[in-house]
Amino acid sequence: TQITVNGTSSHPIPSTLWGLMFEDISHSGDGGLYGELLQNRAFQQVTPGTTAALNAWSAVGNTTLSVIADSPAISSSLPNALSVTFPSGAPRSGVQNSGYFGIAVRASSTYTASFFYRFPSTLPSAALTATVSLAGASSGTTFASGTVALRPTAQWTQATVALRPRTSAPDINNVFEVTLAAGAFVGTVHLGMFSLFPPTFGGQANGMRADIAQALLDLKPSFFRLPGGNNLEGQTIAQRWQWNNTVGPLTARPGRVGDWGYVNTDGLGLYEYLVWIELMGMVPIMAIWSGFALGGAAVPANQLAPYIEQSRQQIEFVIGSTSTPGGALRASLGHPAPFPLLYVEVGNEDFLQPSTYQSYRWAAFVNALQADYPNLRFLATSSFNSPALSPKPQSWDIHVYQTPTWFTQNSAFYDSFARDGTTFFEGEYAAISTNPNDIFGAPSSGRLVYPTVQSAVSEAAFMMGFERNADVVFAASYAPLLAHVTQNQWTPNLLSFDSGTVIKSTSYWAQWMFSNNRGDVYLPSTLASTSGALFWSVVQRVSPPAFIIKVSNTGTSASTGVFRLPSAVASTGQLIQLAGAANASNTPTTPSAITPQSRTIATGQNLSFSAPAMSLSVITVALV
Numbered sequence: 001t002q003i004t005v006n007g008t009s010s011h012p013i014p015s016t017l018w019g020l021m022f023e024d025i026s027h028s029g030d031g032g033l034y035g036e037l038l039q040n041r042a043f044q045q046v047t048p049g050t051t052a053a054l055n056a057w058s059a060v061g062n063t064t065l066s067v068i069a070d071s072p073a074i075s076s077s078l079p080n081a082l083s084v085t086f087p088s089g090a091p092r093s094g095v096q097n098s099g100y101f102g103i104a105v106r107a108s109s110t111y112t113a114s115f116f117y118r119f120p121s122t123l124p125s126a127a128l129t130a131t132v133s134l135a136g137a138s139s140g141t142t143f144a145s146g147t148v149a150l151r152p153t154a155q156w157t158q159a160t161v162a163l164r165p166r167t168s169a170p171d172i173n174n175v176f177e178v179t180l181a182a183g184a185f186v187g188t189v190h191l192g193m194f195s196l197f198p199p200t201f202g203g204q205a206n207g208m209r210a211d212i213a214q215a216l217l218d219l220k221p222s223f224f225r226l227p228g229g230n231n232l233e234g235q236t237i238a239q240r241w242q243w244n245n246t247v248g249p250l251t252a253r254p255g256r257v258g259d260w261g262y263v264n265t266d267g268l269g270l271y272e273y274l275v276w277i278e279l280m281g282m283v284p285i286m287a288i289w290s291g292f293a294l295g296g297a298a299v300p301a302n303q304l305a306p307y308i309e310q311s312r313q314q315i316e317f318v319i320g321s322t323s324t325p326g327g328a329l330r331a332s333l334g335h336p337a338p339f340p341l342l343y344v345e346v347g348n349e350d351f352l353q354p355s356t357y358q359s360y361r362w363a364a365f366v367n368a369l370q371a372d373y374p375n376l377r378f379l380a381t382s383s384f385n386s387p388a389l390s391p392k393p394q395s396w397d398i399h400v401y402q403t404p405t406w407f408t409q410n411s412a413f414y415d416s417f418a419r420d421g422t423t424f425f426e427g428e429y430a431a432i433s434t435n436p437n438d439i440f441g442a443p444s445s446g447r448l449v450y451p452t453v454q455s456a457v458s459e460a461a462f463m464m465g466f467e468r469n470a471d472v473v474f475a476a477s478y479a480p481l482l483a484h485v486t487q488n489q490w491t492p493n494l495l496s497f498d499s500g501t502v503i504k505s506t507s508y509w510a511q512w513m514f515s516n517n518r519g520d521v522y523l524p525s526t527l528a529s530t531s532g533a534l535f536w537s538v539v540q541r542v543s544p545p546a547f548i549i550k551v552s553n554t555g556t557s558a559s560t561g562v563f564r565l566p567s568a569v570a571s572t573g574q575l576i577q578l579a580g581a582a583n584a585s586n587t588p589t590t591p592s593a594i595t596p597q598s599r600t601i602a603t604g605q606n607l608s609f610s611a612p613a614m615s616l617s618v619i620t621v622a623l624v
């Protein structure tokens with residue numbers, strides 16, 4: 001294919017183009033990015049006396065456990081506690097937590113363990129020495145242990161201890177234990193608000209798991225969409241995500257039943273998100289709840305005011321001056337300066353109930369909030385112009401989950417969008433199935449469990465369209481971002497993890513290749529056929545001056561592109577290439593089967609490049 005590259009750029013590439021979409025789905029947050037290692041740490045949103053209330057907890061020795069609604073409670077937000085009864089003559093006994101499907105124990109790390117306790121009836125005659133430890137679930141090997149004194153008190157009291165493993169555990173099959181020596185105490189103790197943290201990314205208090213955060217940082221992402229996705233919405237109005245329930249001390253956070261079938265602790269709250277986003281060099285694209293719950297309930301127009309006010313307070317917390325309640329709260333938590341918020345998304349996928357979004361919900365939120373915050377850009381989340389909205393949205397969030405073929409056939413999706421000042425956020429996209437008749441079906445019906453080489457190079461073809469249309473596309477993010485390898489509600493995902501490892505998918509590497517090889521301006525070139533297999537995008541980097549040529553071959557045979565570049569270039573350049581069999585994936589058993597390979601290639605102003613079948617290539621060649 002002969003490709004002429006124009007020397008005059010058509011538009012700059014916005015700095016926000018490549019970024020991350022996040023929500024707590026498939027334990028992306030609790031059990032994933034959020035650093036807490038204990039599951040069901042505070043018995044939030046569970047029914048006392050049920051087996052489910054004891055999720056992840058079990059007895060050590062012959063203690064008797066039950067979750068109770070305690071009085072006094074640790075706090076009004078944390079009404080439940082773990083009642084632990086030690087019988088007479090007990091051996092070493094106590095409680096054990098199995099983490100989020102395992103706990104990684106690394107000798108290099110210092111773990112911070114804490115819990116609240118109180119003796120509701122019989123007080124011990126003197127302080128008790130409790131042992132806090134990390135041990136092999138089946139081996140019983142103790143990797144780390146410390147002791148805390150439990151004072152004889154009926155009032156909730158917090159105990160904290162640092163744990164330093166002498167050696168790393170050979171696998172993630174480990175447990176956290178709090179135990180008393182044999183015969184140390186006969187009676188009942190109430191425990192609650194446990195926590196076990198490893199060192200966090202950047203040392204952030206109540207922060208993120210370092211290995212997952214580092215894998216995300218390696219993508220050099222520019223933005224972070226939060227807190228969802230469906231998980232913003234709640235199945236009911238009462239179960240929606242509420243910013244104010246996610247800030248302040250952990251004892252003030254009730255948690256909520258998330259939209260993906262598990263309790264969200266909300267330990268990963270709005271402040272933690274924003275501080276981490278700043279640590280990562282990103283900006284937030286923050287959603288506000290828009291009056292619609294996934295179960296189908298919409299707040300009637302004449303009852304929206306309190307929800308609009310809650311959203312206004314959410315925004316005030318993020319960018320309000322410290323003379324406002326929200327800004328003062330932000331300052332009290334340690335961040336007096338406003339966070340760099342520009343984009344506020346109104347709801348999520350509000351094409352699920354477009355009628356009330358169009359008739360009053362969009363306008364009610366935007367008219368009120370735009371008046372308070374004129375500089376903010378509000379993004380609509382219903383289907384683009386269907387229905388039309390008033391006031392006219394400045395921006396829209398468009399989502400697509402489709403087959404690899406759809407993505408290659410729609411590389412020009414944004415070419416025909418009107419250039420009328422409206423901008424677009426491709427907030428969720430992924431090739432998720434090879435079966436056009438059952439996109440959201442099961443793996444047996446074509447659904448991908450992990451991204452493949454074919455899905456990655458097809459997504460790359462679509463991503464070429466984002467660079468070509470970056471005058472109207474200001475941001476794009478693959479979704480979902482993260483998932484536990486087995487405890488998930490959705491596949492495929494960009495990154496998969498268990499308690500100890502992170503698996504970077506083929507699609508992760510495609511995102512990595514685009515985001516780590518950005519240009520400043522787009523250079524128009526001969527358009528690829530949307531019925532073809534070869535796709536390309538040429539951008540120019542100002543400093544150091546270079547052309548960056550991305551080529552995706554989504555076909556089953558090699559294909560050559562001859563790039564006629566607009567000015568002289570060096571005789572050699574760098575090639576980074578991702579290639580493999582169409583159905584190849586990085587999985588827990590083959591985590592690095594497909595990774596980008598770099599080498600130097602011969603280059604010239606007429607650059608002939610043969611792209612292997614099923615490959616994504618990035619060629620960087622210096623101008624001379």
Ligand SMILES: O=S(=O)(O)O[C@H]1C[C@H](O)[C@@H](O)[C@@H]1CO
Binds near residue numbers: 025231348
């Ligand atoms: O069931 S879906 O609506 O397809 O769910 C999708 C769309 C939604 O925004 C996000 O939360 C989820 C997976 O990324």
